[in-house]
Amino acid sequence: MHHIYETLVNAVRAEYLSGEQDYPWIIGFSGGKDSTLVAQLVFAALMDISPSRLNRKVHLIANDTLVESPLVVSHLMQSLQEIETGALIHDLPLKVATTTPELAHTFWHLLIGKGYPSPNQQMRWCTDRLKIQPTSRYIREQVTANGAAIILLGVRRNESEVRRRRIDSYQNDADSSLSPHNSLVGAYIYRPIVDLTTDEVWELLSSFPPAWGGDNSRLVKLYRDAAGGECPIVLSQEDAPGCGTNSSRFGCWTCTVVEKDRSLQGFVDSGNVQYAPLIDFRDWLKEIRNDQTLRQSRRRSGKITVANGRLVPGPFTVAARQMILERLQATEKAYGARLISDAEIEAIHRAWAEDLIQQNQREYISE
């Protein structure tokens, strides 16, 4: 294991020092095992470079959907804090940042303010707005400021492919270490742990504590209690096959795309009953989605949609949206912590007022 770790740190170190331009590195950090290992390798590599050669800026960015599973968010925030402090102590050019969706695109604003029906497989309106756009915006800003940026991801090939490649005599330089990003012009992807197996990732994390301090026991416990899985940083719809499926157990706590929130349920089952109100709310939200009495016949644009001779229901009615907000606020009380911000509530009230004014105008015109 020692040999693998050293080889990986050396490869990251060499990559950092390569290239004529010091385009910034951006580490997509989810707090899960893969991106933690990447962050750890980068940190160790930076510590191994003399200060005069630390000319490339490294950004470690985490995205907070504002409806993150509470299990993940506390681990994530603690990790960010530890990394930031470590970078400060060792005087490394590493900046920690959190991205969030715009107020107009938060889960609550779209669901309760605009009445979007809770997301499902056919209408997954959330991934782009909650995850892809905030991260992409940060990357684009860096590309604009520096001419290009390199994104470090903890993605890995699937296990059988790793084995096959190793049998085919593994050669790292068969691929260039950077590949252009599909949709973000000027952004390149670097995947430092692409050829590791899941077992190797765990072995490395448990054998080598992060250079910023502490160890990875909180991470190990999180996975154990939440029954594994993770929701990696998401940069495009193709990157997100696991987002909102049962293989992603660390998604939003509100996710109605999955049948059951297995990670939170796992926590409740292991005695953390404080999360039970969140599960109840999510289950209820999923249940009411297709209740026609809670949906408008018209879309917000005023149009009526008919498919296969049947009316396609529009958004939740304003009365239903009010009911959802009330239930969410009751859930907050039962849970004992905020689940929606004051800014979101204000934006929701404005969206209701706009919709009611438009509905009244339509009725007035048709009379």
Ligand code: SF4
């Ligand atoms: S975890 Fe679920 S709710 Fe969150 S962005 Fe993914 S699909 Fe949407």
